[in-house]
Amino acid sequence: MGDGIRRPQPDLSFDDLYKQAESSVPVLEKSAQDFLNRLKVRNPELFKNVTFEVGPLKEPDRALAKVNTDYKGDTRQIKDIVRGRFIVDTPEQITAIKQAILEELDVDSMKDKFVHPVTTTGYRDINTKIGLENGHIAEIQIQQRDMLRVNTFTHDLMEEAQTLERKAKIENRQNTHEEKLKIRDLEHQMQELHAAAAHDGNLNTLVKAELREQFAYKGELDAKGSALGKLSETTGKLGRNGGVVAGIALGTLSSAFALASGSSKAEAAEIFYETAVPYGETELDLARGDLDAAARSATIETASNGGSFAGAAAGAAAGAMIGSAVPGLGTAAGAIVGGIIGGLGGGIGTGYITEKLYDNYAQLKSGAVNLAQETAESLSSAVQDTRRYLASWFDDDPVLDVQVAFASLPDRVTPDMPPEVAALVEVKASQMLFKQRFAEIEEHDGLPEVLAYIEAHPLEVEQKMPAAEERPAHYTHLPAPGLG
Numbered sequence: 001m002g003d004g005i006r007r008p009q010p011d012l013s014f015d016d017l018y019k020q021a022e023s024s025v026p027v028l029e030k031s032a033q034d035f036l037n038r039l040k041v042r043n044p045e046l047f048k049n050v051t052f053e054v055g056p057l058k059e060p061d062r063a064l065a066k067v068n069t070d071y072k073g074d075t076r077q078i079k080d081i082v083r084g085r086f087i088v089d090t091p092e093q094i095t096a097i098k099q100a101i102l103e104e105l106d107v108d109s110m111k112d113k114f115v116h117p118v119t120t121t122g123y124r125d126i127n128t129k130i131g132l133e134n135g136h137i138a139e140i141q142i143q144q145r146d147m148l149r150v151n152t153f154t155h156d157l158m159e160e161a162q163t164l165e166r167k168a169k170i171e172n173r174q175n176t177h178e179e180k181l182k183i184r185d186l187e188h189q190m191q192e193l194h195a196a197a198a199h200d201g202n203l204n205t206l207v208k209a210e211l212r213e214q215f216a217y218k219g220e221l222d223a224k225g226s227a228l229g230k231l232s233e234t235t236g237k238l239g240r241n242g243g244v245v246a247g248i249a250l251g252t253l254s255s256a257f258a259l260a261s262g263s264s265k266a267e268a269a270e271i272f273y274e275t276a277v278p279y280g281e282t283e284l285d286l287a288r289g290d291l292d293a294a295a296r297s298a299t300i301e302t303a304s305n306g307g308s309f310a311g312a313a314a315g316a317a318a319g320a321m322i323g324s325a326v327p328g329l330g331t332a333a334g335a336i337v338g339g340i341i342g343g344l345g346g347g348i349g350t351g352y353i354t355e356k357l358y359d360n361y362a363q364l365k366s367g368a369v370n371l372a373q374e375t376a377e378s379l380s381s382a383v384q385d386t387r388r389y390l391a392s393w394f395d396d397d398p399v400l401d402v403q404v405a406f407a408s409l410p411d412r413v414t415p416d417m418p419p420e421v422a423a424l425v426e427v428k429a430s431q432m433l434f435k436q437r438f439a440e441i442e443e444h445d446g447l448p449e450v451l452a453y454i455e456a457h458p459l460e461v462e463q464k465m466p467a468a469e470e471r472p473a474h475y476t477h478l479p480a481p482g483l484g
Contacts (some may be wrong), residue, residue, distance in 0.1 A: 007108045008076035010135050014430050018060055021081040024136040028082055029054040031105075031132060032140060036086065039100060050093055054084040060433055066144035068426065079108070079129045081136040089145055091205050097142055098126055105140075114144075114206040117215050120187045121158065122194035123147075126201060135309060146228070150193045161186040172415075192219065196227035197328035400454075402438045402449045408454040420446040421453045 009017060032052045040047045058066075058081045071077040088094055094114055101107060108129040117124045126142035143151075161183045169174045175183065198204055199217035222229035382404055405424065413422045420441050427433035441447060 007131070007137065009079060009137055011076060014064055014075050015432055017078075018057075018063065018081065018430075018432075019074050020134070020136050021057055024082045024132055024134060024138060025057065027132045027134055027136070028084055028138045028140075031130075032084055035100070035104060038104075039097070043096075044095060048097060049089055049293060050097070051087050052084060053087065057081055058083070061427060061437070064427055064430055064433055070430070073429070077199075080139040081139040082132075083141070084135065084138070085141040087141050087143055087145060087148065089201070091202060094142055094144065094206065101128055101130075101140070106135055109141065113143075114203060115208055116211065117194070117198075117207065121154065121190040122198070122215055123154065123190070124198060124206075144197075144201050146197040147194065147203070150197045150228070154190045154193050157186045157190050167308065193231070195219075196231055199227040270349070290452070394463060400451045402435055405438060405450060405454070406434060408459060409450075410457075410459065418449045418453055420449045424450065 001081065010020065012020065029052075032054070036047070036050060036052050039050070063078060063081050064193045067073060067078050084317040086097055088097065091114075098110075099110065102257050105128075108131055110126065110128045112126050113124045114126060124144070124147055128140045128142075129137050130140055131137055164175060164183055168179065185220065195215060196219065198215065204212050204216055217227045219227060220230050221227055406428070409425055409428065410427055411425070413425050417425065423441065424434060424437055427437050441450065
């Protein structure tokens with residue numbers, strides 16, 4: 001085609017394309033599951049452990065950011081809002097499913113990273129874009145289980161590296177020497193994790209012959225010959241020497257690697273406990289033989305004591321932030337109050353995690369991650385809410401309406417915009433996202449900055465928030481800052 005698009009999505013506005021994506025999820029799920037069922041009928045032995053999972057829709061703000069940044073506002077080019085994946089174990093399954101997809105599905109494009117892994121990270125999968133019956137183009141991946149087990153951790157590393165790269169791009173500069181070193185270190189960590197997973201899954205047999213040495217795992221193996229098992233041992237040692245906070249994080253990582261390398265859930269739970277809480281061995285030994293209430297309570301109490309210290313430190317830091325933000329309160333008073341609250345919360349939280357070890361290990365990882373996220377969000381929210389509520393006693397800021405903001409802001413981000421203004425402008429292509437972002441900024445007390453910008457930069461021609469039937473077909477915004 002003349003515009004260089006292999007096959008475009010339907011010619012719709014972003015909001016309408018996203019609505020079509022929502023209705024396309026069951027279409028993708030049925031198409032892929034029917035395809036897999038046919039494969040299992042033909043060769044039940046080869047495909048017996050293969051599964052298909054439909055994934056969540058790409059978040060609308062991330063999808064719009066990708067449209068603006070990667071495709072210069074052309075919504076026809078984004079093809080991964082709807083996605084799903086086949087999960088496999090062996091190289092033979094990967095090869096067979098790849099060939100069947102090419103022969104039986106409406107393939108738009110395919111990228112095989114098992115043959116040619118990502119150079120900077122060593123990541124491997126197969127990424128395919130297929131046309132659905134309703135005309136929407138969706139993404140299907142083929143992911144191998146060992147690789148999938150480390151993806152949670154390597155995805156976070158990738159996000160951190162991309163954030164540093166985006167920051168430099170937005171500021172129209174090269175990465176600093178320190179940023180380059182950090183990115184290189186993050187990439188090295190990803191390479192090691194992906195190489196270990198590929199070793200355990202025998203995936204190097206799929207790599208181009210001339211690239212196998214480059215992507216081969218070069219580290220040590222555990223007694224069972226597992227690379228991930230050895231990483232579990234190494235990570236566990238780091239956690240035991242890193243204190244309670246580091247121990248909890250590294251303990252989760254260590255136990256996950258242990259599971260990936262074939263350890264039982266009980267073994268992985270013990271690894272987590274010994275890494276996250278490097279004391280209380282007596283209680284654990286008793287629990288192995290007799291899970292009575294006394295041993296269980298003693299173990300939870302030991303962990304809670306450790307969590308109290310960590311929580312107190314975090315609470316004191318947050319309290320000091322509140323104290324410095326509110327005139328008349330002071331950092332010392334804030335730290336004392338925050339320390340008390342944080343100590344209670346940390347003790348309860350760590351006890352909760354330890355309790356999960358006994359009651360239901362399957363919930364451990366998500367429980368730990370959710371608790372950490374909730375704690376971070378709560379601390380941040382406490383700082384902002386306290387500052388805002390106390391400051392509101394002395395300052396009555398004027399109210400800004402969402403319709404007024406939409407009509408008064410420009411369509412393009414400029415370097416002089418405050419972050420609150422840029423955050424709104426970058427999503428003006430979508431009414432839905434603009435209203436959501438406006439509510440978030442209002443919640444965090446950022447509307448005065450938006451109002452001040454509007455008053456200082458009046459538009460020559462006012463804009464009106466379009467009704468649903470008036471949505472334009474395309475948007476040509478500049479790359480949106482700060483989003484990936």
